[in-house]
Amino acid sequence: MFKLLRGVLLTMLCLPTFAHAGVPTVAAASDLQFALSELAERFQAEQGLEVRLNFGSSGNFRRQIAQGAPFELYLSADEAYVEALHQEGRTEDAGVRYAIGRLVWLQRTGRGDLPTEDDPMAGLEEALAALRDGRGRLRIALANPEHAPYGVAAQQALEHAGLWDEMQPLKILGENVSQAAQFALSADARGGLVAYSLALAGPLQERGEHLLIPDSWHAPLYQRMALIRGASETARAFYAYLQDDEAREILARYGFALPDASSAEEP
């Protein structure tokens, strides 16, 4: 009986490893959630190769890779993390800029007037006026500027608009930009400043409406990817595929601005 049990246990433990033998794991920033899934599907359809995608905070991945986590390709929302890993000799090279993130104002459908291009912060000003008149407190969501690239950009945009100090009583912080988007669409929020790529994605398109924040209002959100030292052939093929025109078109469709080929070299 015990032997049988042990056999079953061992088989169960080995199953996932057999199922994914030779499938490289990709670590990617959470703003790529929708775009990269489609890219991986197409890559598999075209080349018959499979990659496993792991989405999370760029900073967390940077830390895990530094400690030897078995990722083969790293797509960061903040190029500084890739540069740091490159300095530490964890990546093959300095990597490539693959996209430039854009910031949007995102609000729930029917939450009120969507701000216009002349005044992208109209929703926030409305919430501030309501707070002053004692008509309740509708919150403004952003990612935490202490560690999330989109949070930094949101703070810069708010500072540019001269509203950063005034909006503090309305501010709620998501742990990453995905959570900030969730907060922005909640019933208690007027809206929030999040990644364009999330606002364009299927599930959010039905629930929210958005407006692009001018990219001159914050430092550019350069996103960089690099192969981790010892990456497999499959990971290399995917890395090359992501730099193809077709892949760049898909990234553009998901709201990423594209760096011109010349900026893809050393930062």
Added chain:
Amino acid sequence: MDWSALAVSLQLATLTCLLLLPVGLWLGRALAVARFRGRALCEALVALPLVMPPTVLGFYLMLSFGIDAPFGALWQRFTGSGLNFTFTGILLASLVVNLPFAVQPIQRAFENVPANLREAAWCSGMSPWRTLLRIELPLVWPGLVSAMALTFAHTLGEFGVILMVGGSIEGETRTLAISIYDRVQAFDERGASTMSAMLLLISLVTIGVVYGMARRGRGLRV
């Protein structure tokens, strides 16, 4: 060291304990002593927060706290403010999450009180309330204490639920656990470890003091 986060955490843990004490007593005793239909279901419901991932629980709490959800709307109507992203909101969430920690030890303690002891007290003319105060409470005292210690320590360390309904507002919903996580994310390991040590120390002292009291309390005669 994020002092405002420490203050929020301590307030949250203290209030959670105070509010769950009567609830835990009533529910714990009912589940241990009373025989009623649906008791098993009640027990299962109380234990539910133990098996639900905190972030998932938090997500659903966030939905039900929203001013467009029935509960959130009702709350808004009576208090004039929403629940999400407020201290009241994380307190309510914390009450839900800590229910099993408060109820279960008290229930076990009541189960260990022999039924004939209660009956003997009633036969000698003591009212049910007096029996509870004079006979039962002195016997279940250690269970009460450990329920409170568990609740307090668990609230201090609670992360997932607070992350979902809190929104990390300084001085209101940013607890010590959230603040530590933020420090780690920002690569400030030093700040994170200072605060973690603080959290560990408070939890240890709490549990130590409480168990010490319980040990002395076992010889308690009222």
